[in-house]
Amino acid sequence: MVSTPTEEIYSKLQKAFQKFNDQLFGGSLSNCVITLRANKRTAGYFYKNRFGSKGNDNLCHEIALNPEWFGVTENIDLYQTLVHEMAHQWQFEFGSPSRAGYHNEEWSKKMQSIGLMPSHNGKPGGKKTGQNMSDYVISGSFFEQSYNQLVAENCIVTWYDRIILSSNLAEPIKAKLEEEIKQIQIDGGNESKLKEKELIINALSKIEIIQMKPAGNNGDKNKKKYTCPGCDNNVWGKPNLNLICGDCLKKFELNDI
Incomplete structure (x- = not known):
């Protein structure tokens, strides 16, 4: 019996992977490691041969899912992401992938055959191939049937990451949900559907947004330069440091130049 959040999350994700593998891919996909990785740029990704085993030479693919999205999107979106990445796994194992991150025609046709329509903007009429791709559910498709079975079996992930690394995620989704509810x-x-959207809005109210420092030198703007008057050695650190040079035992001076 599932008794912990860890067991609940991963057992449901594994069960969903197995059902989709059996019903959409004919059981052809190898087992992979499903991970939770926060990434402000994507809801998920597939990484070939990411994991190795210390006990043997076996390699295992990774399908990473972003738990930041679990609380701000509907349950079906999570499983769309999972199957989207499974289609990448299928293409690596049996097809011909293009450059990293590109969704080519072979991948697109596979997605359509299992019930997800590729679209660069997630809407009907969008481009079916490209670097950054979304998708939407084809009504009455194999994917929709499999998903409905998972719902009937209560195989829905309810836990989500409350700490979001970007404010660009929550507010647009909240506004969109409020319009859909109306x-x-x-x-x-x-x-x-109404209840599910209301639950997502409730989850949004519990989310904390963390603003990340810019990459590179931008994160060092608050650091000050200090120079030793005896040997001209330089160091950088936070303001108001009291530093003594280890070479000439003189006090470092703040250098505002």
């Missing part, structure tokens, strides 16, 4: 209420639509 439309569902106007149309008198699906109560279960």
